Structure formats: C-alpha cells, structure tokens
Amino acid sequence: xxxxxxxxxxxxxxxxxxxxxxxxxxxxxxxxxxxxxxxxxxxxxxxxxxxxxxxxxxxxxxxxxxxxxxxxxxxxxxxxxxxxxxxxxxxxxxxxxxxxxxxxxxxxxxxxxxxxxxxxxxxxxxxxxxxxxxxxxxxxxxxxxxxxxxxxxxxxxxxxxx
Numbered sequence: 001x002x003x004x005x006x007x008x009x010x011x012x013x014x015x016x017x018x019x020x021x022x023x024x025x026x027x028x029x030x031x032x033x034x035x036x037x038x039x040x041x042x043x044x045x046x047x048x049x050x051x052x053x054x055x056x057x058x059x060x061x062x063x064x065x066x067x068x069x070x071x072x073x074x075x076x077x078x079x080x081x082x083x084x085x086x087x088x089x090x091x092x093x094x095x096x097x098x099x100x101x102x103x104x105x106x107x108x109x110x111x112x113x114x115x116x117x118x119x120x121x122x123x124x125x126x127x128x129x130x131x132x133x134x135x136x137x138x139x140x141x142x143x144x145x146x147x148x149x150x151x152x153x154x155x156x157x158x159x160x161x162x
Contacts, residue, residue, distance in 0.1 A: 050096075053086045 056076060060083055063069045073080060 048082075054090070057083070057086055057090060 056072070056078065059072055060069050063072060069080075069083075072078075073083070
C-alpha cells in the first residue's frame with residue numbers, strides 16, 4: 001500500500017492517494033449495512049396535506065414581527081414560493097377541496113347490514129321453497145302408496161273369497 005519514494009512529500013501524497021483510492025474502491029466510506037444519510041436511492045417529492053398547508057398559512061398570517069415569517073419557513077423547511085402558491089390555492093378554494101378524502105366513501109354500516117339481511121332472507125326463502133317441494137313430493141308419494149295399497153287390498157280381498 002505504501003509507496004516508497006525518496007522524496008518525503010510525495011510519499012505522504014502517495015499514501016493519502018492510496019487511502020482515497022481504497023475508500024473509493026469499496027463503494028462508500030460508510031460501514032457495511034449502513035446507508036449514507038446524505039445519499040438517497042431515489043429522491044421523492046415532498047407532499048403536504050391540505051391541513052398542513054392551511055395550518056402554515058394560518059401561522060404565517062399571524063406573524064407580525066420582522067423576520068418572523070422567515071423563521072417559520074426555516075423551521076418548517078419551506079420556501080416563500082410555497083406560501084405564495086398555497087395562498088393562491090386557498091383563494092381559489094383548492095385547499096377546501098383537497099381536505100375531502102380521496103377514493104370511495106366508507107360504506108354506511110346500515111347499508112351493509114341491510115344487504116346482509118336481504119341475502120339471509122333470500123336464502124331462507126329459497127330453503128323454504130325447497131322444503132315445500134319436498135313436502136309436496138312426500139305427499140304425492142304417500143297418496144300413491146295409499147292407492148297402491150288400496151288396489152292391492154281390493155285385489156287380495158276378491159281372491160280370498162272363494
């Protein structure tokens with residue numbers, strides 16, 4: 001690693017350059033398994049909720065002292081252009097529209113319970129219709145068996161009388 005030169009200054013430079021090259025060869029100066037906090041794999045755009053925007057605008061509107069708005073922006077990590085854009089959105093009514101949650105509305109529990117009870121009632125009605133058919137068929141089988149028994153009895157009673 002250490003390059004030996006006759007000149008002492010070039011030796012130190014060679015040593016430092018060798019150390020820099022070895023750190024660069026490993027890919028990062030951070031320990032293995034720990035990501036470098038300054039480097040982000042993929043930058044993401046910050047997103048602010050409508051409530052946050054309205055809160056910041058309300059706090060900024062309440063600032064009266066010189067430099068107070070700047071201190072607020074620095075503490076929140078914002079720019080003055082954010083305030084200008086958000087004020088225009090507030091005046092146009094966009095922030096009120098943004099406060100409405102996106103997506104489907106949550107189903108009313110009564111509607112869900114009503115649908116469940118309707119399915120249960122339909123199932124019970126179909127079971128009742130099946131049971132009525134079974135009872136009707138059993139009645140028909142009983143009537144047929146009585147007819148068969150009565151005809152057999154009539155046929156047997158005539159044959160026994162000699």
